[in-house]
Amino acid sequence: MAQERVALVTGGTRGIGAAISKGLQAKGYKVAANYGGNDEAANAFKAETGIPVFKFDVGDMASCEEGIRKIEAEVGPIDILVNNAGITRDGAFHKMTFEKWQAVIRTNLDSMFTCTRPLIEGMRNRGFGRIILISSINGQKGQAGQTNYSAAKAGVIGFAKALAQESASKGVTVNVIAPGYIATEMVMAVPEDIRNKIIATIPTGRLGEAEEIARAVEYLAADDSGFITGSTLTINGGQYFT
Ligand code: NDP
Structure with a gap:
């Protein structure tokens, strides 16, 4: 039953x-929200929602092991994992530093290992789990200026396909959501003229809303979504890519 299930949203x-955290809470899940460093935003979120927040770096194995142990002790064994934390460090590849490359790979791709590995055995032993990974349209089609991000987000899709096959017989599903451009700080940080050019390429003529991604997470997290695994759900306002 959803009421008893625990969800971690990185x-x-x-x-x-x-x-996503708010959407799952509204559906009756017990939610734990992770964050990386912005205490002010995390405290405001906690005050608004009552959802407990846990600060640890998703790129660091030891921090994730400790953070997840704490969540499982305080909130309960995790049934639903939403690997959502991500960053961008854009730049043309011929000018890109190795630091920018590594920062994006560790936060967006290493985190698939660091956040999933500590809790998957528990899911397998309990015979239920929902692992939902947030990739990106730019991992599907590639994006100039984002070789690091496109590589990491494409890697997420390969990871999901492999882990889905390993986990299916244990009641653990693994799926990806690939959002297009969503109106968050990450996208609002893109210069307005470039943002307007992006919006012009979206058939719906607008950016997506974060709640439109949350709705898909709720669908994949549900107890009766157990036959969906290894799939990638694109939510991008009709942007076409090959
Ligand atoms: P935001 O920048 O608005 O939020 C990012 C969140 O991730 C924050 O809570 C941040 O914590 C957390 N975070 C960042 N780095 C770490 C870290 N090392 N450890 C723990 N937490 C961390 O991003 P969005 O909401 O826009 O993006 C969410 C996901 O969706 C990302 O994976 C992104 O790549 C993906 N995506 C976004 C799209 C968009 O259009 N916005 C499109 C396609 C995919 P803190 O507040 O502490 O910094």
Whole structure:
């Protein structure tokens, strides 16, 4: 029953993650929200929602192990994991520093290992789990200026396909949501002229809302969504790519 299930949302205090945390809470899940460093936003989110927040770096194995142990002790064994935390460090590849490359790979791709590995054995042993990974349209089609981000987000899709096959017989599903451009701080940080050019390429003529991603997470998290695994759900306002 959803009422008894515990969900961890990484990067769950701002942007898309905050909408996911709130959406799952509204559906009756016990939610824990992770964040990386913005205490002010996390505290405001906690005050608004009553959802407990847990600060740890999703790129660091030891921090994730400790953070997840704490969540499982305080909130309960995690049934639903939403690997949502992510960053961008854009730049043309021929000018890109290795630091920018590594920062994006560790937060967006290493986090698939660091946040999933400590809790998947529990899911397998209990015979139920929902792992939902937030990729991106730019991992599907590639994006100039985002070789690091496109590589990490494409990696997320490969990870999901492999883990889905390993986990299916244990009642653990693994799915990806690939959002297009959503109105969060990440996208609002893109210069307005470039943002307007992006919006012009979206058939719906607008950016997506974080709540529109949250709705899909709720669908994939549900107890009766057990036949959906290894899939990638694109939510991008009709942007076409090959
Ligand atoms: P935001 O920048 O608005 O929020 C990012 C969240 O991730 C924050 O809660 C942040 O914590 C957390 N975070 C960042 N780094 C770490 C870290 N090392 N450890 C723990 N938490 C961390 O991002 P969005 O809501 O826009 O994006 C959410 C996800 O959706 C990302 O994976 C992104 O790549 C993906 N996405 C976004 C799209 C968009 O259009 N916005 C499009 C496609 C995909 P803190 O507040 O402490 O910084």
